[in-house]
Amino acid sequence: MMRPMFSLLGAAALGCAVVAAPASAADPTEQIDPDTGTPSYYPKWDDGTLSIQVENDKFGFSGTDQHYTNGLHATWLSGTGDMPIWAQEVGNALPFFPTNSIKRYSLSFGQSIFTPSDTQADDPDPDDRPYAGWTYIGLGYLAETGNTLDRLEIDLGVVGPWALGEETQNNFHSLIGVDTAKGWGSQLHNEPGAVLYYERMWRALGSFKAGGLGFDFSPHAGAALGNVYTYAAGGGTVRVGFNLPDDYGPPRIRPSLPGSTQFEPTGGLGGYLFAGVEGRAVARNIFLDGNTFRDSPSVDKKIFVGDVQAGVAVTLGNTRVTYTQAIRSPEFDGQDKPDIFGSISLSYRF
Template identity: 40%
Template sequence: MLRRVHIRIASVLAGIACAALLSAAFAEETKEPGTLTFTVENDVVSGQDRHYTNGLRIAYVTAPVTPNALERMLSKDGDTVRRSFSLSQQIYTPEDLFTDTPDPDDHPYNGYLFGEASVLTERDGRWDLYTLEVGVVGEGALGEETQNWFHRTFDFWEAEGWDTQMDTEATVNVSYDWKGRPWAEGKIGSLDAEFTPVAGFSAGTVAINARAGGMVRIGPELVPNFGPARIRPSLTGSGHFSKGGSWFVFAGVQGRAVAHDLFLEGSFFQDSATVEAETFVADFQGGIVAEVGKAQLSWTYIARTKRYATQDNGGDQFGAFSVGFKL
């Protein structure tokens, strides 16, 4: 009975988030369309099934809006202001999925279901992204149901240790992300090339970290584009892109100084399985983005260094695919 209640709570939260997303999509009546993006992240492309094993995200970025009182505080005169709404799920598991008593030194089981509301300000190729993130972890996040449904559908084994995940708990986090104007621009043959710096931080019950890095893009006649949509804590793009036919390849790196990671160290408010988080984690990524008419497709391959001290199988690799549409 309690489990069904948790599922209903999560379903209500998901419905509220979807309603907010759809209402935002139809609230803007400007000539420039908004952008709807779907993102999938999974480690199947690397032959792994462990740790951060799956991520799903649907997001909507509005057309430029007239700033409200809060948005005027976060922007300057002349900035282009957009709003973003998203719903995401992430799934974390240990390496050994075949036991109902997982190794205490391996990654704990956990699911995370969350919505985000963001303000995006842009000026001359630079942007600032302010995000409020609210969600649930534990049983109510439906990680077990999602993973085992997928595995049953494709005739894979089912994970046996989900009963060890933490109890359902509400979460809140705030984040700030900054992408500057290109620090270096040039030519490689007939192609444009640029390097763009990034930085940010997150604080709350899910993650406390500070991060910095950069991205190189190479392509014909580059226009401002902040990279493909990703799911935090990855090197994230804005979700907004300019219509037109273009493409570019990219490579990036982001380092994070980690003060707290709920998925490794557990909650501030309940006892659960934990491992010792690494203080510094780095992501290395590369991929390609193609814009065709009103659509943008991207593919990214990510290599992530060890996230916890007893992780004895090296870092992790996973892929990310996203497709965005101008509505």
């Protein structure tokens, strides 16, 4: 049963490699807007950034093991000037991508796991969230001007037993001596998944810096289209700190407030506190609506969902560590409390 998943992931990974392989020259003079002749915005030169994220409802203040119970995500973001020339030209042709910008690509792998409230029941409550796993790889295209960040990404993967959600959760629970979940036999059926995401973030529309202290507010808007998720979203993030790094807030696992893997080192110790909010109008969520092409467990989802988050980010040299505490409003009828979970990310810039 694992072979179809690995075949799908392998084919998509090969496609990512083909896109990433022919790197462009690193000469900044090639990063000139062909229409205006204006030099592009240039952050400090880097060779790429690796970011690893873990989200879990056991982190922080909830102590529960339900609903969105665990997420893993690893991302490689290309370095300055590594985008192939032909790929830059494709991006310049997109009407919503600025031509006078730094172009980067991202490669990612992730897994998200969802369970009902009662994981000890052999026959889960049909009015509670179904069991489901979602394992995927992603290929992203980013354009940064210094004031805005546009991101276009496609995630391809599988929902259902091939996603190995049961194996991930129960093997880990057995390792740490915790009761395993009993109802995975009722999880969503196998289904290929595809989601196209677009996001735009505006950095520091309102900001000030005094001495070593800084403050900024960064709004964002975005949308997702696919058989796994379809929604429109908008919100914003406030940051306040010392030696405030130039970034767009901490990264998260979708659906969520967007952030950035990319960050600018401050040359020493830096950090900030942050808080943000996002509202989403949801047309499709396979983990609540059930499988697309066959009958499966499902619940009646709520159309409007909101996230509130707060946390801390610390940078030291080329390393950034962040912790986020998130609260998500009820997502389906019969859910009487919001979900609370934490997110930890570690990013290293090469």
